[in-house]
Amino acid sequence: MQREIPILYNPSTFLHRPQWEIFNGERKPHQDTPQRAQVILEELSHCGFADIQVSRANEILPIVSQVHDQDYLGFLDETSQLANRQATRDSDPNKAIYPTIHPYVSYARASNSISKRGQHVFDTYTPIMKNTYEVAVDSAGVAIAGAMLLRGGEPLVYSLNRPPGHHALKGMAGGMCYLNNTAIAASYLKAQEDKKIAILDIDIHHGNGTQDIYYEDPEVLVINIHVDPIFKFPHFTGYTDERGSCAGHGMNHNFPLPMGTNNQLYEETAAKALEIIRDFQPEYLLVSAGFDTHENDPIGAFKLTTPYYEELGRHIRGLDMPTLVVQEGGYATQNLGLNVVSFLKGLIRN
Ligand code: SP5
């Protein structure tokens, strides 16, 4: 089997070490551990994916700025610097900043550090620490580098992103995401060639950020398969009647699935999603690939098995479109590496 596909990552991912999420006033271990990246890299190299590259993309910030608001990027940068000063002062390298109050009127004014946290962070799962801004920019840079390879003619690229991105809005962090890596890669490809792009989001959580960023865009098809948000994060979005607006109406598709969804129901749903992508005939396909759909995932709700990801990958390969796989969630660290390998095996042409 030919396994010479570009695997991109940036070692700065290991500097991203959020410690806690706050749930209902209690602190719980944060799920986005550096170990996630480590097990993926280890399993890829064990399984013969030899071409692992450290990615360097030039001109990352102008591309990030096509998607994210300038005041939000300034907030992330300043808040990371503030966390750094507090970390030094308190001799606590893990000093983390969380929101405590959110805007409550339409004319709300965020004029200091406390109000800006509420304005720019929508939950208590997404702490800002001293390295957050730089590592998030590096993660976006990995996805951009992947998009550049796709543009250069690579048929399949894997981008190992940590922190993940699909929950991040233009101006808000949330869901352990700061910058929307997939949306940024799509924006780069669109700006280069003004071509149609499809985004397929298979993380178990609705990709609220990606949906919102492209909600009015007729050239970016966004399809999400996820657990019904009446049960799970991000709660407020991911329902079937969210179809896009203005010129983008009809270009957004949500497929919420019940708790306990198995391979078979998932496969039937994926078939519908892939049909929509085939009809759209995009130039590029971006897959926001979360593996928190796995049966052992500690925060998941589905029962997908490791071999099933290969089958899903094969079906996506059947679209025969240049494909960038962008890593999102997946927290069963015993399984995560093999799940990624399984999915990529299915996607590889042989
Ligand atoms: C990228 C990604 O997969 N983000 C998902 C973020 C979901 N976080 C939800 C946390 C849910 C609260 N967990 C508290 C457990 C207490 N029983």
Ligand code: ZN
């Ligand atoms: Zn997820």
